[in-house]
Amino acid sequence: MPDELKLNAGPVTLRRRALDAARGLLAAGGVDGLHLRAIAAEVRSGVATLYHHFADKNALLAALAIEGWEELARAIEQAMGSGKFPRRIDAASRAFLTFIRRNPQLYALMQTEQALAANDAVRAAERAAFAVFQSSFEGDDRVPPERVEEVSLTIWVLGRGIASAVLMQGDDDPGAAGRLVAKVISGFGFLLSPRFAD
Amino acid sequence: MPDELKLNAGPVTLRRRALDAARGLLAAGGVDGLHLRAIAAEVRSGVATLYHHFADKNALLAALAIEGWEELARAIEQAMGSGKFPRRIDAASRAFLTFIRRNPQLYALMQTEQALAANDAVRAAERAAFAVFQSSFEGDDRVPPERVEEVSLTIWVLGRGIASAVLMQGDDDPGAAGRLVAKVISGFGFLLSPRFAD
DNA sequence: AGCACTTGTCGAACTCTGTTCGGAAGGTCT
DNA sequence: AGACCTTCCGAACAGAGTTCGACAAGTGCT
Numbered sequence: 375m376p377d378e379l380k381l382n383a384g385p386v387t388l389r390r391r392a393l394d395a396a397r398g399l400l401a402a403g404g405v406d407g408l409h410l411r412a413i414a415a416e417v418r419s420g421v422a423t424l425y426h427h428f429a430d431k432n433a434l435l436a437a438l439a440i441e442g443w444e445e446l447a448r449a450i451e452q453a454m455g456s457g458k459f460p461r462r463i464d465a466a467s468r469a470f471l472t473f474i475r476r477n478p479q480l481y482a483l484m485q486t487e488q489a490l491a492a493n494d495a496v497r498a499a500e501r502a503a504f505a506v507f508q509s510s511f512e513g514d515d516r517v518p519p520e521r522v523e524e525v526s527l528t529i530w531v532l533g534r535g536i537a538s539a540v541l542m543q544g545d546d547d548p549g550a551a552g553r554l555v556a557k558v559i560s561g562f563g564f565l566l567s568p569r570f571a572d
Numbered sequence: 573m574p575d576e577l578k579l580n581a582g583p584v585t586l587r588r589r590a591l592d593a594a595r596g597l598l599a600a601g602g603v604d605g606l607h608l609r610a611i612a613a614e615v616r617s618g619v620a621t622l623y624h625h626f627a628d629k630n631a632l633l634a635a636l637a638i639e640g641w642e643e644l645a646r647a648i649e650q651a652m653g654s655g656k657f658p659r660r661i662d663a664a665s666r667a668f669l670t671f672i673r674r675n676p677q678l679y680a681l682m683q684t685e686q687a688l689a690a691n692d693a694v695r696a697a698e699r700a701a702f703a704v705f706q707s708s709f710e711g712d713d714r715v716p717p718e719r720v721e722e723v724s725l726t727i728w729v730l731g732r733g734i735a736s737a738v739l740m741q742g743d744d745d746p747g748a749a750g751r752l753v754a755k756v757i758s759g760f761g762f763l764l765s766p767r768f769a770d
Numbered sequence: 771a772g773c774a775c776t777t778g779t780c781g782a783a784c785t786c787t788g789t790t791c792g793g794a795a796g797g798t799c800t
Numbered sequence: 801a802g803a804c805c806t807t808c809c810g811a812a813c814a815g816a817g818t819t820c821g822a823c824a825a826g827t828g829c830t
Contacts, residue, residue: 406686
């Protein structure tokens with residue numbers, strides 16, 4: 375994680391360091407490889423100390439997920455403003471896929487950790503990220519305002535599916551993930567084109 | 573699980589009973605609530621005994637997932653042959669969504685359990701199920717043969733995304749899942765229609 | 771200064787998992 | 801009868817999250 379991506383300013387508390395360490399361990403070993411004792415060792419504290427900064431392990435994972443959604447939202451926002459794509463939805467979608475490719479384990483946590491499904495704060499952060507994504511359709515004359523929600527939701531959900539499929543692929547073939555994404559995008563493009571006459 | 577859905581014939585071995593018990597516990601409490609001791613208690617055996625029928629817990633989960641993919645493949649096949657929909661892809665998609673709605677926890681295991689990502693047998697079962705799904709496009713004149721793979725993959729992945737989104741929703745609002753699915757399908761339909769001019 | 775209270779810290783212990791070990795019971799060959 | 805294999809199990813082990821009780825350092829009040 376380069377410094378310029380860290381918008382987590384403020385004092386470097388133990389909580390902050392623990393979250394950073396957890397993020398590193400998460401990227402290295404996935405959720406299953408993320409243990410409190412390892413985090414504690416990384417920040418040179420006792421395990422019990424972590425419980426003074428997080429209610430329990432789920433709270434720590436939730437904090438991680440929330441920061442993930444916020445980061446994704448910022449990435450989408452920034453991509454939309456960059457003007458590199460003629461259509462903002464294309465920039466937003468690309469930012470989404472880039473985030474997944476760069477933070478697969480973090481995104482897996484954000485998306486599939488059942489223990490976070492009941493966490494209101496996490497879901498609020500996800501809704502906020504989706505709202506940013508949805509805003510990429512503003513001013514797009516191809517979809518009328520009353521359709522924007524369902525259309526953006528469809529693409530958002532397709533993105534979730536792509537992430538899910540990519541994550542489930544083994545790491546044996548490094549190019550497999552890229553080819554899979556390319557196929558899906560190509561297939562989607564065909565379905566959107568007039569060649570597909572319903 | 574009604575009896576007519578059980579195509580797991582053969583002798584009622586302990587392995588078979590353990591899998592059935594596991595499936596019940598899975599549906600009740602999710603993967604996180606599935607413990608070997610609970611399974612052992614359910615089939616009235618010792619925990620160690622389970623290790624004579626499964627190499628470890630992952631092997632048991634893998635067996636569960638494989639049966640899930642096989643069951644999904646059968647459901648899709650059956651739906652395509654029923655003729656209730658004019659287009660076979662519609663029947664197949666419907667069967668997919670029905671399976672997810674009826675077996676959310678099992679599908680979550682099949683789709684997102686990282687421990688199964690490296691299991692070849694599970695992934696082969698998934699590929700087989702996808703092959704059945706893909707066959708629903710045979711004879712569909714809207715998509716040329718060379719496009720069938722990527723188009724069916726796109727819809728398959730969209731289904732994964734829907735499942736993922738539904739599973740992440742809390743259980744607080746029972747109708748939320750249905751509304752979400754409806755929105756996505758509606759949005760997808762709009763994108764496919766000529767009204768969406770790219 | 772003295773005292774109470776809060777905060778941050780930690781080692782040790784507890785519970786609950788998956789897992790392994792050694793042995794017992796029962797069948798099937800030679 | 802003896803050797804072997806399969807199936808079974810209680811007990812113990814190791815590794816996770818979690819809780820407990822205590823200690824140190826600061827802060828505010830008298």
